[in-house]
Amino acid sequence: MVQATARDLGPDPGVVGVLTSRTPGTVVGLLAVMAAGGTYCPIDPTFPAARQQAMLAAAGCRTVLASCPDLMAPAGVRRLDVRDRTEDEPAPDAGRHYDRDDAAYVLFTSGSTGEPKPVAVSRGAIATTVASLRELFDLGATDRVLQYASLNWDTCFEEILPTLTGGSTLVFHDEAYSGSLPRFLRMIAAEGVTVLDLPTAFWHELVHHLQEGGLSLPACVRTVVIGGEAVSPARLADWRASSTAAIRLINTYGCTETTLITHAVDLHGPRTPAGARTPDGPVPIGWALPHVVEHITPDGELLIGGSAVASGYVGQPEATDARFVQIDITAGSTLPAVDDAPTMRCFRTGDRVSRSADGLLVHLGRLDNELKVRGIRVDPAEVEAHIGAHAAVAAVAAMGAAVNDHTALVAYVVRRADAQTGADRPITDDALAAELRSYLRDRVPAHLIPSRISVVPALARTTSGKVDRPGTHLRYSATDPASAQVAMSVDSVVAIFGRVLETSAIAADSDYFAMGGDSLSATRVLSAIARESGVELSFEDFLVAPTPDALAKKIAALHR
Numbered sequence: 001m002v003q004a005t006a007r008d009l010g011p012d013p014g015v016v017g018v019l020t021s022r023t024p025g026t027v028v029g030l031l032a033v034m035a036a037g038g039t040y041c042p043i044d045p046t047f048p049a050a051r052q053q054a055m056l057a058a059a060g061c062r063t064v065l066a067s068c069p070d071l072m073a074p075a076g077v078r079r080l081d082v083r084d085r086t087e088d089e090p091a092p093d094a095g096r097h098y099d100r101d102d103a104a105y106v107l108f109t110s111g112s113t114g115e116p117k118p119v120a121v122s123r124g125a126i127a128t129t130v131a132s133l134r135e136l137f138d139l140g141a142t143d144r145v146l147q148y149a150s151l152n153w154d155t156c157f158e159e160i161l162p163t164l165t166g167g168s169t170l171v172f173h174d175e176a177y178s179g180s181l182p183r184f185l186r187m188i189a190a191e192g193v194t195v196l197d198l199p200t201a202f203w204h205e206l207v208h209h210l211q212e213g214g215l216s217l218p219a220c221v222r223t224v225v226i227g228g229e230a231v232s233p234a235r236l237a238d239w240r241a242s243s244t245a246a247i248r249l250i251n252t253y254g255c256t257e258t259t260l261i262t263h264a265v266d267l268h269g270p271r272t273p274a275g276a277r278t279p280d281g282p283v284p285i286g287w288a289l290p291h292v293v294e295h296i297t298p299d300g301e302l303l304i305g306g307s308a309v310a311s312g313y314v315g316q317p318e319a320t321d322a323r324f325v326q327i328d329i330t331a332g333s334t335l336p337a338v339d340d341a342p343t344m345r346c347f348r349t350g351d352r353v354s355r356s357a358d359g360l361l362v363h364l365g366r367l368d369n370e371l372k373v374r375g376i377r378v379d380p381a382e383v384e385a386h387i388g389a390h391a392a393v394a395a396v397a398a399m400g401a402a403v404n405d406h407t408a409l410v411a412y413v414v415r416r417a418d419a420q421t422g423a424d425r426p427i428t429d430d431a432l433a434a435e436l437r438s439y440l441r442d443r444v445p446a447h448l449i450p451s452r453i454s455v456v457p458a459l460a461r462t463t464s465g466k467v468d469r470p471g472t473h474l475r476y477s478a479t480d481p482a483s484a485q486v487a488m489s490v491d492s493v494v495a496i497f498g499r500v501l502e503t504s505a506i507a508a509d510s511d512y513f514a515m516g517g518d519s520l521s522a523t524r525v526l527s528a529i530a531r532e533s534g535v536e537l538s539f540e541d542f543l544v545a546p547t548p549d550a551l552a553k554k555i556a557a558l559h560r
Contacts, residue, residue: 004083005032009063013038015106017061017077019045020151024172025067025082027147027160030105032082033065037098039120040105044152045071047445051116058118059106059314100124106314107154109256110370110378110448114385118314125259125308126157132289133162136250136264137195137223143168144220145195146188148176153376154256155228159197168195179519179539181209181527189218197225199375200251201406201520207235209527216243223269227252227261228375229406230363231283240268253285253363256377257323257347259308262292263361275358284360285353294361295327295346301367302353303327305346323348369469371400373409374520376447380409380469383448387411390439392419392432397459398450399469401477406520411436411450412472414458429455434514452516493548493555496528508549512542529555 005028009016016038018029026042033040041059043052052074056064063078073079104123111117139145145163147170149155163170175187184206188196198206203226210216217224224247231251239249248269254261265286266272276284288294293305305327312320326343352364369380383398395414400407413436419427427435433453440449460471497506500521512525522542530536535555545554 001028001083002031002035005029005065005080006035008080008083009033009036009038009065011037013063015039015041015059015061015103017041017043017056017059017064019043019064019066019071019073021045021067021071022151022172022174022177023068024170025084026151027164027170029065029067029082030160034104034123037102039103041118042105042107042152043074044150044445048441048443049074051444055108055116055118058108058116098123100127101311103311105154105157107256110376110382111319114382114389117316117319119256120311120314121154121256121259122311125310126161128291129259129261129308130157130161130165132291133158133261134166136261136289137162137225139163139166139168139195141167143194144171144192145169145197146171146173146176146191146193148196148198154260155197155199155375158225158260163195177539179523179526179542180530180536181206181523182530182536183538185215185218188221192220193218194220195223195225196221199520200226200229200231201374202523204232204235204406205520205523205527207238208524210242211238213527217247221247223248223250225250225252227254229372231267233281233283236267236283244268246270251283251286253361255304255347255349257310258292258304258349259310261289262294262304262308263288265360273358275356275360282362282364284356284362286361287359293344293346296353296355299367300352300354300364302349302351302361303346304349305344309345309347369399371407371409373400373407373447374518378409378447383409383411383444383450386440386444386448387413387436387453390436392416392427392435395459395467397467397469397472399473401452401473408451408516408518409447409449410452410454410473410516412454412456412459412476415455437514451513451518493529493552496525497548499528500524506548509547512546514546 009032013036016033018026018040020026020042030040041061043055056074056077061077063080064073066073066079066081069081100123102123103120104126106118106120108116108118139162145159145168147159149159160170171191171193173187173191175183248271249267250264251267252261253263263286265276265284267276291306291308295303297303312324324345324347327346328343350366350368350370352367353361354364355361371378380398384396387393387396392415393413394416396411398409398411401410415432432455436453437449454476456476460468460475462468494506497512498504501515501517519539522539526537526542541554545551
């Protein structure tokens, strides 16, 4: 299938946009593009059409490859389909040479302008990283690795490429994405999955579920890899207190611009070093992998050098120069010389770190306002740019807020004085927040839509007049109903909502997602419902019935 699809693409197809799906067809598309000498660029078909077009234009895509035939391709580009069967045709020219500097893929990160920011990663960079990850995960022919990560972000490459190049098996299964932790665990056992690569926020929910139910991971699991957000010390303590001593728990750190994982450490299990066993303080992000060169600036910023640093931002030379810098290694730097060169090219991560006595790095926060939402980098300025374009908005501040062991994106909006409905009546605060969510759904991916939008009288400002994001959140979060402390109610579903969302402001018709819930915390709701009612609902069930009243009716109907 790979060879036949590569032949359809033709030699040197340039940047190819692959419409992704949760199927092996996406992996076939990835490998076919690389085999043809092209550059892979995943496009999420669920993104708004304008966003897809902007991504294709920014990456310079000339062709779109559909991973399954029912996906609609954006207008104005050549469309091909991934072959669904093996063809009896000669293999592509095995003598073809690909330069290590050729782009292997282009992925997008969040940028302050409101436009997608394409990162180009070379074939040499991904080849170097994959070799390190095979060694880190200790993959062998008997391993079965679950494909869990979104196929639109680079974390999926951690699952796909080390697995296939190491002779292991990559497992696709619909229950991986159902949102039901009981189904997820049964699937792992049934499929004999040995290695899980999970977002830290999802792992937090998994630990909650295991602890509350007195459960253990299936015996087949030997390694759990986590990354994307800071590890909760409390959840790590829960994990260590359970029957997980034989399972490697690997915490990882990396950026799209540094090609997947750059730092890692075993936090628990048979290979845990002494320095990672401490129960107090922030959880370390690890040591640099063998291919990585690290440097910490006087203000604590982590810089990454070495052969796996990305090529830069496609078509954005100023942004590239700002984040990819040359460091003078002759002026007291700890960076080693490479080929006797006086400087080394490094990526400025924007992450502030410290180093422990044994060399482990600890993440201390950001030097800018970027945050991680479900493991995906988000620049609040991009969210503000989109919300601020709405005619009813006078000012906006977006930021991250800690909710249930993960970071949620929230926004505070000041309405224009003349903001009205279509009937020329003043629009209410709730109606404006709902309208803004609908407005964003038509324009941006889900991770750029705040889980909570609050309309407020004014934003907090610094003494210099700039918007104070933390100050705004501090001012209004205490009075925002979605931030109130939980108080147990009589109704069981309302109580579950309140326990997960940490609020007492839950009514029978309260929409879970409008109240600040998201797909990660929804797994806790579904798990609690399964424990208390014996009914196992899927995430799709929850989307259709997002209120306590609707869920209770669905549960009652399934009990009959």
